[in-house]
Amino acid sequence: MTYLAKPKLHHPTLAKNKLGYIRRDYEGAVSTLCAGCGHDSISAAIVQACWELDIEPHRVAKLSGIGCSSKTPTYFLGNSHGFNSVHGRMPSVLTGANLANRDLIYLGVSGDGDSASIGLGQFAHCLRRGVNMVYIVENNGVYGLTKGQFSATADRGSKSKRGVVNTDEPVDMIGLALMLGATFVARSFSGDKSQLVPLIKAAIAHKGAAFLDVISPCVAFNNHPGSTKSYDYVREHNEAVNRLDVIEGRDQITADYAPGEVTDVTQHDGTVIRLRKLAVDYDPTDRVKAMGYLQERAAAGELVTGLLYVHPEAADLHEHLGTVETPLNQLGGRELCPGSVMLERINASLR
Amino acid sequence: MTKRIEAVNDFVVKFANVNGSGSASANELFARSILRMGVPVSPRNIFPSNIQGLPTWYEVRVNERGYQGRRGGVDLMVAMNPQTWNQDVQEIEAGGYLFHDNSKPLPASKFRDDVNVIGMPLTDICNATYTDPRQRQLFKNIIYVGALSALLDIDPSEIEKLFSEQYKGKETLLQSNIKALRLGREYAQQHFAPIGLRVRRTNGVGHKIFVDGNSAAALGAVYGGATVCAWYPITPSSSLAEAFIRYAQKYRVDPATGKHRFAVVQAEDELASIGVVIGAGWNGARAFTCTSGPGISLMQEFIGLAYFAEIPAVIIDVQRGGPSTGMPTRTQQSDLLACAYASHGDTKHVLLFPEDPTECFDFAAQAFDLADRLQTPVFVMTDLDIGMNTRLCAPFAWDDTRVYDRGKVMTYEELEAGKEFGRYLDVDGDGIPYRTYPGAHPKRGAYFTRGTTKDRYARYSEAGPDYVENMQRLLRKHETAKTLLPKPVLTPAARPARFGAIYYGSTSPAMQEALDVLAERGVHINALRVRGFPFQDEIADFIARHPWVFVIEQNRDAQLKSLLVNEAKVNAAHLISILHYDGTPITARFIVEQVSKHAAARTVIPFKKAVS
Structure with missing residues (x-):
């Protein structure tokens, strides 16, 4: 971490987005995480994605649980409301927040301890319900704040800093997300910003439960030989199935691609995800095939990254519940209270 | 000769049945018919944690003076369950009455000398009248209601009126029920002399309504402006959430679009229920959960978060017997301390104690104002006895000039005008700070909500003085609560x-x-x-x-x-x-x-x- 406050002055020629904001307008407080922590790169990617998408920072609600990853919402989008809730319970708090106001963008930030251990149940059920959100797990396979215990995503056979070998089977969050009905599932690496930023943008544009598993090495406790979540290991085993460009509906598509290399996926809001295929025949709209492919490549020791699954016409929890378009938190007594005449009728029916 | 209890409009009838035999609706019909004669009744379900087969009882206290508490003792036992025969017979007051099915004769040792026995061959009558086994079972209940109406002098036209309300548009059902009722009544008139217990028409009911506390609390939540309900099924609170869904589907649908002005989530557990409520409360919706003791135990950590982060939440605790799974279908007032001090660390919470369904309605509605005003969890402490039994009580009332108190919420205009905002800043001495809803203003009023300690401006701080100041302010807020709660x-x-x-x-x-x-x-x-x-x-x-x-x-x-x-x-x-x-x-x-x-x-x- 650094104690140096960021200077308030900045160069006048810094690029502005359509709202007139520079990237700094999307930043938060100075990070207190360790220097080189993967989580800080993810925060930077979130800042970049929101800036590029011209999102008004205050229209984002950022929620988290407990742990190193859950501290990061302080370090981005300083003009957004944030909620650092209790360990493993961010999904339920986010669900409630989303029900109260469907107009905001909900960004849930969690870690592998928060989501794969104590919060596995809530992780599962908020995906099942199709809560419209971006759910990012900053996955480092280790408990950082409590100094180096294995988490539930640590691979079997991987070694802790103290040399202990993990004998437990890891929780496969991507596999679970696919099985549980997440309608946008991606994996990325904190060290690959060019892959991560478009994935976050596509996830934000997605209407439904978007899950992002981001491998994010812990420099303090899980970046040594024998770890399968170190920078070196991930770089060596990273097999991207595709690269993304996210094109907002109004933008013209200008880039040039060779035929057969590119698939366009149009999402609910008109956003186009342009996929440059890296793995031949990988179809990210086929959930069943994706599940098989991922199992197969995992068995071969590869860490598959990219947009793994998307259901472009997904429905969200509000659609399932048939709620009104006006956010529930904006309804007043006139819309909510049936009044005394109706109550007298109810009384009459109870006699 | 055996002594006979003589009483008019003041006695207790208890039905001993087998769970799942369809007796519940027949017994309630019996209770309602007495109410329709203007005589107050208070029925109570005494039921096991079971769906089918175990014993269940329904106790009806008839009392012209309007006493609705359980009296104790039984004057007329309707013993329909051989499993519990001995204990049921034992419970009858000396000089009381035992009504039973004598299709199969029982030895004299099974009876008491000091109890008047009325035997009616219910099974034989049913077998002779109906061929379908389910009909035999269901109409047996109606037949005994018919017989009791003759024995107790209940006006049968009141029962038939109740049938016609219940089976509106279902002529076949209506007629078959009337037929069974008359069958029982006529048999009793031909075979039995009147007994010493009698219902006499009076006007002791007036404008009162007959409703259970769970429905009343659910309706209170609708009137109180609840838009988000998250719950996990648990006896005896499940029927509260289900009543909320029923009422909301009736009174909370946008007439133009058919869309819902409410959202209900049946959560995966009580932890998620309270989490959803806290998320919604944080984001400015009125949200509640209903649960019972075991749910309260599970919610502890979240309740502490809501207390410390100052988030409105309404928790309706329909208490049952504890600890642990305790007596899930029995009543107690044993969650007071668990709720008053819920969570680790120093906490004190606001509790409301309704006495009956009317107050369940009032307090449930008021709880949302209190939660918003005080920015804290508010508990409505009802119990199984109020929640799951139908009670005669004062009609619900609502003042249309009443405006929801959303508490201290700083608006876009105030923020834009430069009004100072400190999320945990006590500006006027009542201990309650201002809050903002997420998304209120592009540049001002955003803050970070956390369970960790913070200063007046919601900035993370582990400094002792900041912590102490905050905890002292929370005590001032607790003092303020006293001025807002219903008086004794x-x-x-x-x-x-x-x-x-x-x-x-x-x-x-x-x-x-x-x-x-x-x-x-x-x-x-x-x-x-x-x-x-x-x-x-x-x-x-x-x-x-x-x-x-x-x-x-x-x-x-x-x-x-x-x-x-x-x-x-x-x-x-x-x-x-x-x-x-x-x-x-x-x-x-x-x-x-x-x-x-x-x-x-x-x-x-x-x-x-x-x-x-």
Whole structure:
């Protein structure tokens, strides 16, 4: 971490987005995480994605649980409301927040301890319900704040800093997300910003439960030989199935691609995800095939990254519940209270 | 000859049935028909944790004076369950009546000499009339209601009117029910002489309504503006959430679009339920959950977060017997301490104690105003006895000029005008800070909500003075709560009284009756019904005015008394606990007996006078 406050002055020629904001307008407080922590790169990617998408920072609600990853919402989008809730319970708090106001963008930030251990149940059920959100797990396979215990995503056979070998089977969050009905599932690496930023943008544009598993090495406790979540290991085993460009509906598509290399996926809001295929025949709209492919490549020791699954016409929890378009938190007594005449009728029916 | 209890409009009928046999609706029909004759009744379900096969009872107290507490004892037992025959027969008062199915003869040893037996071959009648086994079962219940209507002089046209309301547009069902009813009635008229118990038409019901507390609380939540409900099924609170869904589907649908002005999530557990409620409350919606003791245990951590981060939440606790799974289908008032101090760390929460369905409605609605005003969890402490039994009570009332109190919420305009915002800043001494809804303003009013300690401006701080200041402010807020909660209700004795009594919640009907009985016996008591925690000063004053105050509760550990001693700083030496906790609702008989015993022991010349 650094104690140096960021200077308030900045160069006048810094690029502005359509709202007139520079990237700094999307930043938060100075990070207190360790220097080189993967989580800080993810925060930077979130800042970049929101800036590029011209999102008004205050229209984002950022929620988290407990742990190193859950501290990061302080370090981005300083003009957004944030909620650092209790360990493993961010999904339920986010669900409630989303029900109260469907107009905001909900960004849930969690870690592998928060989501794969104590919060596995809530992780599962908020995906099942199709809560419209971006759910990012900053996955480092280790408990950082409590100094180096294995988490539930640590691979079997991987070694802790103290040399202990993990004998437990890891929780496969991507596999679970696919099985549980997440309608946008991606994996990325904190060290690959060019892959991560478009994935976050596509996830934000997605209407439904978007899950992002981001491998994010812990420099303090899980970046040594024998770890399968170190920078070196991930770089060596990273097999991207595709690269993304996210094109907002109004933008013209200008880039040039060779035929057969590119698939366009149009999402609910008109956003186009342009996929440059890296793995031949990988179809990210086929959930069943994706599940098989991922199992197969995992068995071969590869860490598959990219947009793994998307259901472009997904429905969200509000659609399932048939709620009104006006956010529930904006309804007043006139819309909510049936009044005394109706109550007298109810009384009459109870006699 | 066996003595016969003679009573008009004042007796107890108990039905012993097998769970899942369709008896519940027939028994309720019986209770309602008496109500329609203008005679107050209070029925109670006494049921097992079971869907089918185990014994279940339905006890109907008929009482013209309107006493609705459980009386204790049975005057007429409708013994339809061979499994529980012996205990059912045992429970009948001497001179009472035993109505049973005598299709198969029972040995004389199965009966009591001091009980009047009315045997009716219900099974034989059903077998002769119906061929379908399910019909035989269901109509047997209606047939006994018909027979009872003859025995007790209940106007059969009232029952037929109830049928026609229930089976509106279902002519076949209506006719077959009427037929069964008449079958039973005619048999009884031909074979039995009138018994000593009788229902006489009167006007003791008036404008009162007949409703269960869970439905009432759910309706209160609708009127109180709840838009988000998250719950996990648990007896005895499930029917509250289900009633909320039913009412909301009726009264909360946008007529233009058919869309819902509410959202209900059946969560994966109670932790998620309260999490959803807190998320919604944080984001400016009125949200609630309903649960029972085990759910409260699971919610502890989140409740502490809501207290410390100051997020409105309404929790309706329909209490049952604890600890652990305890007695899931029996009643208690045993979650007071668990709720008052829920969570680790120093916490104190606002509790409301409704006495009946009317107050379930009122307090549920009011809880949302309190939660928003105080920015904290508010507990509505009802119980199984109120929640799952239909009770005759005052009609619901709503003042259309009432405006929801959303508390201190800083608006876009105020932020834009440059009004100072500190999320945990006490600007006017009541301990309540301003909050903003997420997304309120592009540049101002955003803050980070956390369970960790922070300063007045919601900035992370572990500095001791910041923490202490915050905790002290929360105490000031707790003081403010006293001014907003429903006041205690005093029932003064007719004559100067040395004894006081404090009671709350579902003890109320039994207590009102006990006070009358005690007064008739010359024991005069000033009674105070506590309706909320934190306690107002008048409660401590009341205790100080009496040498002895009975504290009547339905738990083992005298939980309200502990709270009084702890929080109202009253002298424990003044307090005498009367505790009932076997899972059945407390009775007037129990209170009278216990109070009389203690009162007799203390009706001596005070020590000072004796020695002077």
